[in-house]
Amino acid sequence: MNRWLGRGINFGNALDALGGGSELPLDERYFDEVARAGIDTVRLPVRWSAHAEPAPPYAIDPAFFQRVDAGVRAALDRDLNVVVNVHHYHELCAAPDEHLPRFLALWQQIASHYADHCGRLCFELLNEPRGQLTAARWNAVLAQALAVVRDSNPERTVIIGSADMNDPGALPALAVPDDDHLIATVHYYAPFEFTHQGAGWVEGAEGWLGRMWGEPADENAVRDDLAEVAAWGRQQRLPLFIGEFGAFSRADMVSRARWTTFVRAEAERLGMSWAYWEFGTDFGAFDLQRSAWREPLRRALLG
Ligand code: BGC
DSSP, X not given: OHHHHOEEEEOTTSTTOOSSSOOOOOOHHHHHHHHHHTOXXXXXXXXXXXXXXXXXXXXXXXXXXXXXXXXXXXXXXXXXXXXXXXXOOHHHHHXXXXXXXXXXXXXXXXXXXXXXXXXXXXXXXXXXXXXXXXXXXXXXXXXXXHHHHHHHOTTXXXXXXXXXXXXXXXXXXOOOOSOSSEEEEEEEOOSHHHHTTXXXXXXXXXXXXXXXXXXXXXXXXXXXXXXXXXXXXXXXXXXXXXXXEOOOTTSOHHHHHHHHHXXXXXXXXXXXXXXXXXXSSTTOSEETTTTEEOHHHHHHHHO
16 A cells, blocks of 8 residues: 555645635645646545534534545545545644544544545544654554544554654654554654745744755755664554655745655655645645646656
């Protein structure tokens, strides 16, 4: 399955949108663009927690379910793989005890809803656990969520990531459940001061503007980071998926393209699948206004 995931892209800021920023309309033609460009996988971040009841039975809004269904169907109809996750469940990270029953109820509903779908649909349990979801706490929550998914989807590929916002450095603390259908994920944004320069949601990021990337030392740092990830994967006998990597639009395009090319090529050399963050908004490889790929980024990703 990891080989199929291959080359992917995030349809970020669509079903996960927080409001207030630029949003991606989940238009069928964007799935066409992605399939035509040679991409294998769409990662579809979904903010289920904003569309479900706050109290038992925590029912997911049927109209929202239909929007997610439309995205899943648009991908599968084009022979794309699709990764559906739970994104931006910040309340769970802030108060795991209070939100655990709701998180499990969300997965129970999502998993049974999609149980009949083909193997090209994968689940990813939680985007970027953080806060009170420390590694130890997350390991326990993850095992419970996986068990809920397995009740209805015994063989579906499930993607699991480390605590600390899927930071590669947190992989050693991840307790991998005994399960034959898992892929491990990390998010790669290093050096953060380069990839997040000027990002409005990151404190201090204005001060990083102008930072370039591409010296031999920069390349060595990425090579070392990803080699460690690969070594962990080998030791755990787990395939690896870089579920997010990308550089924000305010970084200089030459450096962005260099960094993206280098990370992508290293990932592929190490046998990892990947998904660029993201298709059409603030890290956008595709320019929605011109309805065209940003050529340096398209080339960086797809050659
Ligand atoms: C978040 C986005 C953010 C991106 C890069 C994602 O996981 O959902 O809001 O833009 O990471 O920081």
